[in-house]
Amino acid sequence: MSQDFIIGIDLGGTNTKIGLLDNRLKIKDKIIFSTQKFRGKECLINALLFYIQNLLNKHKIRKEKVRGVGIGLPGPIDSQKGIVHYFPNIAGWKEVSLARIIRQKIHLPVLIDNDVNLITLAEFKLGAGKKSRNMVCLTLGTGVGGGIIVEGKLYRGSSLSAGEIGHIPVAADGPKCGCGAKGCLESYIGNSRILKKAKALFGAIKLEELTQKARHGNREARKLWQEVGSYLGLCLSGIVNFFNPDCIVIGGGVAGAGSILFDAVEKVVIGRAMAPAKNIVKIVRAKLGQDAGIIGAALLFIE
Amino acid sequence: MSQDFIIGIDLGGTNTKIGLLDNRLKIKDKIIFSTQKFRGKECLINALLFYIQNLLNKHKIRKEKVRGVGIGLPGPIDSQKGIVHYFPNIAGWKEVSLARIIRQKIHLPVLIDNDVNLITLAEFKLGAGKKSRNMVCLTLGTGVGGGIIVEGKLYRGSSLSAGEIGHIPVAADGPKCGCGAKGCLESYIGNSRILKKAKALFGAIKLEELTQKARHGNREARKLWQEVGSYLGLCLSGIVNFFNPDCIVIGGGVAGAGSILFDAVEKVVIGRAMAPAKNIVKIVRAKLGQDAGIIGAALLFIE
Numbered sequence: 075m076s077q078d079f080i081i082g083i084d085l086g087g088t089n090t091k092i093g094l095l096d097n098r099l100k101i102k103d104k105i106i107f108s109t110q111k112f113r114g115k116e117c118l119i120n121a122l123l124f125y126i127q128n129l130l131n132k133h134k135i136r137k138e139k140v141r142g143v144g145i146g147l148p149g150p151i152d153s154q155k156g157i158v159h160y161f162p163n164i165a166g167w168k169e170v171s172l173a174r175i176i177r178q179k180i181h182l183p184v185l186i187d188n189d190v191n192l193i194t195l196a197e198f199k200l201g202a203g204k205k206s207r208n209m210v211c212l213t214l215g216t217g218v219g220g221g222i223i224v225e226g227k228l229y230r231g232s233s234l235s236a237g238e239i240g241h242i243p244v245a246a247d248g249p250k251c252g253c254g255a256k257g258c259l260e261s262y263i264g265n266s267r268i269l270k271k272a273k274a275l276f277g278a279i280k281l282e283e284l285t286q287k288a289r290h291g292n293r294e295a296r297k298l299w300q301e302v303g304s305y306l307g308l309c310l311s312g313i314v315n316f317f318n319p320d321c322i323v324i325g326g327g328v329a330g331a332g333s334i335l336f337d338a339v340e341k342v343v344i345g346r347a348m349a350p351a352k353n354i355v356k357i358v359r360a361k362l363g364q365d366a367g368i369i370g371a372a373l374l375f376i377e
Numbered sequence: 378m379s380q381d382f383i384i385g386i387d388l389g390g391t392n393t394k395i396g397l398l399d400n401r402l403k404i405k406d407k408i409i410f411s412t413q414k415f416r417g418k419e420c421l422i423n424a425l426l427f428y429i430q431n432l433l434n435k436h437k438i439r440k441e442k443v444r445g446v447g448i449g450l451p452g453p454i455d456s457q458k459g460i461v462h463y464f465p466n467i468a469g470w471k472e473v474s475l476a477r478i479i480r481q482k483i484h485l486p487v488l489i490d491n492d493v494n495l496i497t498l499a500e501f502k503l504g505a506g507k508k509s510r511n512m513v514c515l516t517l518g519t520g521v522g523g524g525i526i527v528e529g530k531l532y533r534g535s536s537l538s539a540g541e542i543g544h545i546p547v548a549a550d551g552p553k554c555g556c557g558a559k560g561c562l563e564s565y566i567g568n569s570r571i572l573k574k575a576k577a578l579f580g581a582i583k584l585e586e587l588t589q590k591a592r593h594g595n596r597e598a599r600k601l602w603q604e605v606g607s608y609l610g611l612c613l614s615g616i617v618n619f620f621n622p623d624c625i626v627i628g629g630g631v632a633g634a635g636s637i638l639f640d641a642v643e644k645v646v647i648g649r650a651m652a653p654a655k656n657i658v659k660i661v662r663a664k665l666g667q668d669a670g671i672i673g674a675a676l677l678f679i680e
């Protein structure tokens with residue numbers, strides 16, 4: 075019997091999305107709930123089980139028709155053993171065999187991975203990096219995450235923790251970073267740092283408003299976005315020289331600044347990375363938006 | 378008939394080494410000549426052909442017994458098409474189909490690649506990175522070169538130019554680098570920069586003497602090596618976070634400083650790279666020394 079459906083889950087610190095996808099990765103239906111409403115590990119796991127069953131019932135889909143449940147998670151994951159090491163932003167999770175726990179309760183194959191890895195996979199297979207072979211994907215938000223595709227496959231690294239682009243140093247000394255080091259890319263271009271600088275200029279302001287101001291020609295706002303672009307471009311020119319990718323995909327809230335950010339990045343990369351690497355790399359905006367996570371999670375059963 | 382031999386060539390800006398290896402990569406014989414003695418492209422190519430034939434005659438080896446000729450070259454190479462794009466330090470070479478030219482004259486299969494790629498391959502297969510899976514290899518000399526092994530295979534990148542570790546920025550601003558950018562790793566820890574700083578402290582001095590001074594407790598010399606180690610460690614902590622290798626192999630003249638350099642590197646990486654990546658990476662000195670290049674060139678016919 076053909077297995078026509080996949081469940082793709084994107085568990086985030088704020089919201090959790092559960093998608094029902096067909097085997098061509100089209101999203102048939104989607105449930106979103108507040109992760110923070112379900113306090114404690116057991117409670118959150120039960121919520122996942124409940125909503126998965128809910129989706130299947132609603133569409134009258136028997137389990138035999140489901141290929142499996144893929145889950146993207148906001149922290150370091152042992153994707154081979156199906157273990158959550160911990161979540162930086164959700165308390166109470168430490169070395170949890172999440173894949174096994176869910177499999178035993180729902181009697182379906184379960185695969186888990188880091189959320190940014192799955193966004194990378196989705197953008198590579200179906201999004202902005204579709205025709206690339208060696209790709210780097212960045213998610214710019216509170217944190218700066220990254221994923222790597224090597225020769226058409228997700229590259230996880232020797233301890234399954236590759237892709238921490240946010241923690242590449244861009245200065246020997248610099249602002250203190252959440253990871254404990256100083257001068258990491260994230261400490262310069264993370265959401266909170268940008269907003270802190272924007273607040274000093276304009277008072278309390280949202281990221282979208284800062285972008286609007288820049289678009290309308292406000293010089294201070296433009297300068298701030300260009301500075302963000304310069305640091306990002308500096309880091310990416312190192313990645314271009316070292317990794318020689320054909321595509322760099324940039325997503326996440328901060329990427330919403332659009333061309334003012336991307337132009338500044340491009341300028342630095344063209345100015346300081348080396349030929350031929352700099353000439354073949356495309357730096358593009360992510361395409362799949364909010365759904366990238368659940369599509370990537372479902373892709374675990376297609377890859 | 379079994380093919381029992383391989384010719385491995387390491388063409389450098391100063392010297393060229395031609396090795397006769399058996400198919401277990403043991404060097405049976407080796408010729409070294411001054412590259413600069415043979416001015417002009419044709420002249421140098423003829424020298425290669427002459428010395429290859431010489432080696433075969435001397436050991437009474439018929440061509441049918443030779444698997445092929447592998448050549449490592451000091452510049453950007455199209456290893457697939459067998460083309461030398463150019464040499465930064467040898468004039469007169471531009472888009473030369475070297476593999477074809479030599480093959481047509483000597484009637485043997487010819488493969489060419491960048492020299493640092495081949496050193497990386499040699500250290501991975503037979504040297505300090507033998508048991509690793511994802512490895513980075515650095516050669517510290519006048520230039521700072523690098524090569525990458527991904528999942529047990531040489532990774533060349535999308536335009537065959539990956540591995541330019543020397544041109545990862547370690548500061549937004551900094552000393553001018555040979556590549557045109559500022560603040561590249563090479564501009565901080567390249568041979569000439571180290572010697573310039575050493576000269577300001579001690580007058581004209583060789584690298585080995587600087588190391589001796591440091592070993593004998595000279596504070597200025599120790600400080601200089603520690604500074605070199607700090608910049609290298611800063612860059613490598615970014616590579617550890619991004620690429621998550623299990624092994625980093627460091628060779629070349631500057632690596633001769635030994636533990637004073639390696640201890641400083643290790644200290645920075647442990648201090649600022651992230652777990653678990655920093656805990657599983659081994660930072661080790663290259664093992665194959667001067668022969669790495671010809672062994673790597675021969676490996677092109679084994680890989």
